[in-house]
Structure formats: structure tokens, C-alpha cells
Ligand SMILES: [Zn+2]
């Protein structure tokens with residue numbers, strides 16, 4: 054069975070070097086759907102609580118929300134950083150509080166202080182799915198990710214192997230000692 058969560062990401066990007074309108078800076082509300090597959094956890098009669106999937110995913114993906122996403126070789130990158138620097142917002146601003154934690158993977162690097170994500174590849178809907186799976190594959194049993202942005206949609210299925218030990222009372226993952234971090238249930 055699957056538990057499915059959907060949420061929005063608002064971002065600006067462009068396809069650097071692409072022969073089309075998308076080579077110009079523009080923005081979207083992207084809709085991300087993450088499907089998590091496992092056995093039914095009998096205690097709570099669910100695969101995984103959807104708000105917990107969202108919480109786990111959002112902790113990293115909020116880096117992409119109200120953010121600028123540019124490819125590492127895009128000449129806009131140094132230009133924008135120079136403006137942020139000059140304006141004094143390169144290393145944060147008092148109103149920039151909804152920040153994710155900084156991450157660095159082979160595919161992307163987040164700079165939450167200035168709401169920027171630098172990617173290795175062009176951030177198409179396909180690219181976003183690759184980045185997302187890479188960030189979350191060790192935290193969630195992801196069987197499918199779909200990303201819709203404007204007229205573009207991409208979807209990918211992933212093979213889930215194994216099951217996650219979950220609390221029979223609140224449904225969340227037990228820690229390495231078999232204890233529920235939320236209610237203290239001990240396996
Ligand atoms: Zn676009």
C-alpha cells in the first residue's frame with residue numbers, strides 16, 4: 054500500500070543555454086507528489102502518516118521554496134550573488150526565517166541564507182525528481198515522485214526494498230534502538 058503526500062514549491066529558475074523561452078529567468082508554483090510504499094502498520098492502520106512524510110520532505114525541500122535555482126555554470130549566478138552581497142542579504146536577512154538546512158549532494162547545493170540552490174544539471178521537472186529522490190531516499194521508502202511545473206510534468210517509479218520499523222501508536226519511524234522518538238514506545 055502507499056501513503057501519498059502533495060505540496061507546493063514556489064521558485065524561480067531558467068534553462069541556461071536552452072533554445073526556447075525558458076532560457077529567460079521565470080517562476081513557477083511546482084506541485085510535488087511523493088508516494089511512500091510499505092506494509093500497513095497494523096497499530097495505526099496506515100503506511101506512514103502523510104504529515105510526517107511532508108515534514109521529512111519539507112525539511113530539505115523548503116530550500117527550493119521562494120528560492121532561486123540556477124545551474125552551477127550559469128553566468129547569472131555570480132551576478133545575482135554580487136547584487137545580494139551589495140544589498141547586504143547574501144548572508145541572510147531578518148525576515149528570511151523559513152529556511153531549510155544547508156545540504157550538498159552530487160546534484161545540488163543549497164544556500165538557505167540567500168534562498169539559492171545551485172544545481173549540477175538544468176532544473177527541469179525531471180532534474181527536480183532526481184535531486185529530490187537523492188535527498189530523501191534514505192529517509193523515506195519512496196516508490197514514486199511526480200513533479201508538475203507549469204505545462205511540464207515528469208514522474209518516476211522507484212523500487213522499494215525492505216520495510217521501515219514504525220511505531221504502532223503514532224506511525225512514525227522507530228529510532229535505531231527501536232524507540233519511538235515521539236511517544237517513547239519501545240519495541
Ligand atoms: Zn520553468
Ligand SMILES: [Zn+2]
Pocket residue numbers: 220221222223224225233234235236237238
Ligand atoms: Zn510513537
